[in-house]
Amino acid sequence: MPTTITGTAAGVPFTALPPADNGPAPLIVTWHMLDAPRTDAAFAAALPMHGLPAWRVHLGMPMCGARMVDGSTDAIVELFTKDPVMAYLYPFVRQASEEFPAALASLREQFPVGDGPIGVLGGSLGGAVALRVLAESETPIFAGAVVNAAIKMRSVVELFPGDYPYDAESEKAVDSLDFVAKADVLAERGPLLVVNGELDHPALRADAADLVGAIGDKAELRSIPGLAHALADEPGLEPAPQQPHARAVDEVLTEWFGRHLPVR
Template sequence: MRSPITGIAAGVPFTALPPADDGPAPLIVTWHMLDAPRSDAAFAAAVPMNGLPAWRVHLGMPMCGARMVDGTMDAGLELLRKDVLMAALYPILVQATEEFPAALESIRAQLPVGDGPVGVLGGSLGGAVALRILADNDIPVFAGAVVNAAIRMRSVVGLFPGEYPYVAESEKVADSVDFVAQAATLAGRAPLLVVSGELDHPSLRADALDLVNAVGDGTELLSIPELAHALADEPGIEPAPQLPLAREVDAGLTTWFRRHLADAG
């Protein structure tokens, strides 16, 4: 197993895991959770997908990991307290999505990954990033996967204490991040694996089932017994030994992407 490679791609920090031979190979790009593991390095440790003949490049989400303000989570937590949707979740999602094309171009300039279709993977809010790229971006993708994903933004907002004070703008934003409603766009875009912990938040679990049913052919559900939402122990910023349930998720992701690597060209 090769050592991780760290770097910056168009301003986005990344942790890259090379294939066994360290040479040219297809690319899988990931976005981590806001829960643990909440950095690119920690997500790489939780779901490394070792053994895949592919580069796995784990991108850091805005306001997380190396991009935490003053090296702490305090600023991000303050944004969540100020307005969980409009000051935190949605801006992070938008920025992570919008910075991806330039980051991908930079990764291709730095690593021997070629210009073929990529794989995309996201956990929790990072799952919304992966789904948004599938729904709204024309970058070729050979396969996608999400883990305990933010599929409907209203469900995610509902996990936070208190009743969220929706107004016209936030209603529109929340409705725009509903990938069940965008199932027709996702259908046929790329094969999609939806990983759902059987002990994940009930609303997120229901959304996962709804997404699989709505998208239909080419989409599969992988239920992980005893898995709650997080894939790592707190604080989830630094790389940590892989937890047994994360190992199950990792095995499912590895099998999925290996099945579809032939479509990467």
Template sequence: MDSPIRGTAAGVPFTALPPAGDGAAPLIVTWHMLDAPRSDAAFAAALPLHGVPAWRVHLGMPMCGARMVDGGMDAVMELARQDALMSYLYPFVRQAAEEFPAALASVRAQLPVDDGPIGVLGGSLGGAVALRVLAESEIPVFAGAVVNAAVRMRSAVDLFPGAYPYDAESEKAVDSMDFVARAGDIADRAPLLVVSGESDYPGLRADALALVDALGERSELLSIPGLAHPLAEEPGIEPAPQLPLAREVDAGLTRWFRRHLADTGRPLP
């Protein structure tokens, strides 16, 4: 296997895994979890998708990986303590989605990727980024996938202690990231694989099932028995050996992206 390539694209850190062979290849872009694995490099190790004949470019979320403050996640956790929704969950997803077009253009300028539709993949809060890109952007996408995703932001807020004090602004923000309600926008864009651990948080698990139901024939559900929310062991910042359950997720994602790459007419090895 070729070594990962570390770089920066329009200010966004990334870890890129090249496909076998020479010449321009398709592109799959990912956004990692804020649980383990919580950096682009760690997510690349957990879900490398080695069997997909495409570049896999794992983008760093805000204040994670190379953008961590003082080399740790304490600053992120402090934002979550201040205001779980308006200081943490919502601005992180919004920033990651808004910086993506420029990051994508920079990736295309740096790496030998083709100019066809891309794949998108996100885990947990990174899943909300992938869903927002599908729901709102005009970037052509051949297939998407999410893993233990924050499908409804209200459910993610409910994971924090205490009753959240919603007001008009926060109600608008949280409703904008209810991707079950926005399933029609997503279905119009690309087929979606929804990977859900059967031991994930109950609210996130229920939302995953609801999203598949709302998307209908444009989606598939991959349930992973025994999988809780994380895909790697703590601290989840540096690359680590792939866990057995992450290997199951990786295999399902590999099958999904290979199938839909073939549907685009690109030759597969």
């Protein structure tokens, strides 16, 4: 089996997969789902992109993996039960994206990835992190990809039971995470692949199509037959054998990033 490296980068836990020769290569950074697979290690097992001549570093989301409270997801459940927007969705995306620059600087010190453009990938809520990095950071990006992503946070909120009681603060928070509205900015960044499951939530599929349509030629949409939202079986905390639908996503991602890797 290929080498797996674990560690932390500016306090952010990661699971890294090196290229075959363990040598200098471009860097791809990912953020995992909060559905299964819901840790960096489990996401690396679901979407390893083996054979890609790049370092793939899977960062842990807040309160996940090595940062779980008391080794469980109970604290996260408590947060989204309390307030799915202001205690869970918005602060998780904000923290993960805001801690990224320091984590990236640390990864550049730990691995032979150079200082050139990177690739970014996110799944579900991690997709919102990848899109925020694309839209708001100054980090050079050679290509991005998202899978079953939280593209418009209002659509994600509607998946929770009941009617969410928006106020001015929460309206501002969800509007800041509407990436269809940021399509013009995203179009100026690297090419973007939007992958969704044929059986994912209809609203998320509609958002994916809207985003690609709004970006235009710089974006591609790929639908995976038979795929729902999750990429692994529950509980999705530990590395597990790759499921067939995840393998199909993995193949699409490997081809996409391979096509756009910088020439070294």
